[in-house]
Amino acid sequence: MSFTRIIRDLSVRALAVLDLVGTRFRQSNHVWRRGKGKGISTIVLGVFGLIVLGLIIGVAHKSNEDLDFLDYDGGAPGVDYAYEDLGGDASYEPPADEEVGRKPDDPQVSEATKKAFKEVLDAIQANSPEGQLQVSKGSECNLMDIGVTDTSKFDRLTKESLEKCLQIPEEMTKTLHEAHKKFRAAIGEKLMPMFRKLDTPAFSGDGILIVGGGKYSVFALPAIKAIRENSGFKLKSSIPIEIIIPPSDKADRGFCDNVLPKVDPLGLTKCVFLDEMFDADTLSHIEGYQIKALALLVSRFERVLMLDADNYVVNSINDYFTSSALNDKGLILWPDYWRRLHHPKLYGIVDLGVSPDHISRYSVDDVSPDYMYKKSVTDTPFHDFRDALPDGGTESGQLLVDKKKHLDSIIMSLYYNYNGKSYYYPILGQGFAGEGDKDTFALASRVMHGPGSFYQVKTPVDTLGHWADAKDEIRLLEEEYENVEKKFRGCAMLQHDYIEDSKFSSLAREVLGNTIRNNEEKFCDEWAAKNKGKFSAEEKARREECKKSKEVQDALHEKMRASYKLDDYLAFFSFTGVSFVHSHLPKYDPWEWYENGDMMFDGKKAKKNHKNDPDYVPAHSGNYRMYDSKFNQISSYDLELANWSAFKSYLCDLEGGYKNFGYLSNKIDSTKSPKQSNKDMCKYIEERVEYLKSTSWNDYDV
Ligand SMILES: *[C@@H]1O[C@H](CO)[C@@H](O)[C@H](O)[C@H]1NC(C)=O
16 A cells, blocks of 8 residues: 555545645655754654644544545564464364354354363363462562553563563473473364364354453443444444353343343343353352453354453444454454563463564554664563564453454463463563453464464553542542642543554554655765765665665664654554543442442542541532543543443332342342432432433433
8 A cells, every 4th residue: 555545545625635744744854854853853744744644534534434545454564473384273163154153142052062161171270280479579670560652661671670570480480381382282182173073163253242240240231232322333233242140140140131131122132151151160160360261262252352341332343343454363452551561481481482683663663663763682672572472561351353263362361361360460460550361362362373463453542531639539620720739530441443543553654664765765865965976876776875885874773763752653543543431440330439429529438538627618519520521532422421321220210120230239238228228329320310411412312
């Protein structure tokens, strides 16, 4: 795809603006030529042009045009990954066509499939090492959570530095390596053939998977509603949803039988009870934090979008299951705020070599040529080496996988999670930011299918929330910002549309490549002009001479290095649309919000935070919104209102509504007067709905 093609394919309306982009590009060259670019990034002006292009795209967004003029270019990964020969065990192909598979609307699981699932768990158990890592940090450990753009701290990410924290005894490395090798062999020799041989394929069709159970079943209500409202004209009325209920949450029957049919009258949402899938003995070895990997395995869908129960779809995901990016890679992951802190010994344990011969990226930038940022091998962050897992870390609140390609990766990730607490979580996270399943999927894919076998979204995760008074965490109105010490209260993570992201990623490759090439040529021409007679007059020959001259190259690289900025690369992703709002903080349920009086100017929470302050008068009264006005730019859906009105409908309007939820029954029925408690909680919910309605931009029919 060339830049001229983009221009050709753009609508006439956009052309006028694009002309401006062209002007910016010429200007950037101009600045470059006159050498006045001191302190100005060499490519930033080109990027400025792109921002204009982004604006056009932003406009196109709003008017529902699409971005097809920017083709996803799956065939050109940033690095020349040498694909490993993976032999015959790499992919799972159902024996016959999809029609004979488990029908997406038929939750019945054949005995043979159940047996296959059990074999997987048995094999995992049989190959799991005993014992656990002693999590102690070396005294010289200077690791911390380091953001993907926090360049000033990147020097703490070298191999040497990553090895100074968690101590893994040599003996243990060997044991882990042996066990891992055996299990990997079992996947290829036994488990995958078993799935291939099933008469009725274990998986078919597309669907969304949510892990429910306990308070997560309560969260799932608005999540299902958001899918049915926002997922796009095709999916919203057709995509089936599975709610996986963990073994201890039998009490959620009521939710499945009585509430779900009302939330999703299409009848496309079904519960899957894990205790109907596995025998009690097998389940006794399963722990909560392993449920996500297990849910992925047992889900009846072949292409699965897994969402945390408090992760809401806010814009169309119509093409999520059919995109070329998914087709190409089979696994889509989303980024965390942080860079990877995996212990370098991990790579030995799982049999992956990372050689320091190739430095192929700078944090998330895998496009700019390495001379722009390269350092000595000992000063280079370990995960910038080619064969390490590329940064940033992964956040697993959403994940899209095609089991036809990655069933083996899912099984492998289940192994890592099974041995997570004891070994793999500390090895992957070294005790920092949210240890858990998040990085096990990328690792499994890398181990089973080599580098470049998954696509991770480049657009950084964003945050939504509000400014609060640092003293009491109560939201401030805009006019109050200046007078008080304020603190941002982050309430949700925003994750972006992977299809648009992959297009911007191709665009970045294309435009940065062109801009840098242009600058190299200009530099050569100027150099030749200053050194008359030493270079050929013929353009092509001259540029070849420049490429061969060490002196020219050194000078060029020095100049380019001085202007390198990671943000120039990230600027390409400023306009990616948001797909998901992961409402992770406060991770409370309507009951706790009511109990704490959260999100109120004069609720219990405000009073509690001022209990030693007799003269305290709340600045305002009533409810406030959790999200700031940025939300309206992201989606037209009033998520907060939809969220609380779902609680109102299914917990309060429905007679005895809370009793359908094991979690709420436990809480409410153990109070002195359950009836009164329920009434009070519903009062809080109803008042909140009223308030949100009165401040909504949506014509919401509650
Ligand atoms: C929806 O309500 C739940 C339960 O109170 C809360 O934890 C979550 O943050 C809310 N999400 C939104 C988007 O309002």
